[in-house]
């Protein structure tokens with residue numbers, strides 16, 4: 175046997191031994207992963223921000239639409255540096271006091287209103303000549319019973335000063351602190367707590383489910399974590415955190431277009447329809463969004479198509495007066511579609527940049543909701559396209575919120591989600607769930623009752639806040 179052959183055999187044996195050792199390590203890692211030999215999660219290498227640390231780096235991004243549901247990319251974008259103005263403490267009446275809002279049979283009647291019954295909700299007569307009128311200002315079209323009133327800047331209320339300067343999101347630090355507890359600390363604690371056997375993985379699954387990630391997302395996250403831990407040399411708390419961050423980021427679909435289609439196009443205003451169950455924060459969100467748009471130099475008109483509750487229109491008008499946005503409202507109990515139509519017609523005639531229409535979500539059957547919202551959208555579209563349909567979901571309602579989302583998604587084509595009250599829940603996981611279920615991005619988050627407590631949703635900042 176010559177020397178070369180011997181060397182070849184020796185090298186081959188060494189390579190084979192190394193391969194066997196490597197495979198054995200991977201298999202062993204899959205079975206048992208211990209993080210004890212690294213830095214413990216009890217002693218994190220980075221300083222934990224107990225405040226929650228939700229700090230989106232950028233501002234709001236607006237784009238041109240051209241009709242809700244169109245896949246065209248935005249033609250123009252602009253960023254608004256977030257204002258730092260500290261708003262006056264403003265609290266609005268909570269309409270639900272005895273349970274979570276819902277759609278269908280579980281939707282409860284608000285204590286302050288029962289003005290409009292289901293008999294008023296009928297399918298629209300799309301051939302109504304008034305609604306087909308191309309320009310309400312020249313023809314005097316007045317659809318149905320709208321009896322609208324455009325109340326504008328003439329109101330005596332002083333305008334809010336909304337300064338488009340940095341700092342808004344810094345002020346929102348700490349609002350997600352409770353979410354961290356469950357998702358971030360919970361999962362990181364389990365991952366770093368010692369040997370990961372099947373019981374540990376079940377606990378991790380339970381933690382993710384209880385944070386409202388939903389079963390499908392939870393299964394994917396757990397699978398990705400198991401694979402990541404088995405195939406990489408993750409040992410320290412920092413490495414575990416980095417792996418969890420990567421896995422959660424991937425689940426948040428960071429590449430989705432989260433710009434708000436609020437810029438005018440082809441000489442007509444952008445139209446945003448804001449929908450959702452009563453009490454989720456629709457009117458508040460419309461008001462907060464109007465402030466951001468006005469701060470960006472846009473002329474904004476608000477449409478109070480929530481005619482179910484008189485206080486809702488008052489509330490919206492107050493927001494409008496504070497920021498200098500015109501409000502078109504109807505009389506109590508008026509046909510919401512007519513009010514929406516009048517608002518959009520007024521916006522077109524006045525040459526505003528964006529019309530934001532607030533709607534009622536207080537309907538007791540899915541059919542009623544479908545009739546009303548479908549009608550509102552169709553009637554607006556007789557005037558111009560609806561660029562954005564924002565579904566407002568209350569993050570504190572958890573799975574009930576998901577059920578609402580599905581019902582609304584069946585009724586109108588949702589283009590974005592606003593998740594409110596994230597400041598008051600340990601269930602931030604609904605962000606993951608809702609995006610996967612609806613296939614539309616969470617675009618905005620509400621992090622408090624204050625006028626400036628609305629933030630653009632940024633996956634990276636959100637995950638960082640969850641992980642602490």
Ligand SMILES: Nc1nc2c(ncn2[C@@H]2O[C@H](COP(=O)(O)OP(=O)(O)OP(=O)(O)O)[C@@H](O)[C@H]2O)c(=O)[nH]1
Pocket residue numbers: 265266267268269450451452453454455456457458459480483486533534535536594595596597598619620621622623627
């Ligand atoms: N903590 C917190 N509260 C919020 C947030 N957004 C709205 N709210 C509060 O939620 C309550 C309901 O808000 P509204 O804007 O009236 O809700 P709505 O969906 O318009 O309700 P209806 O007009 O009854 O259909 C109010 O007390 C708001 O201040 C948020 O992001 N965080």
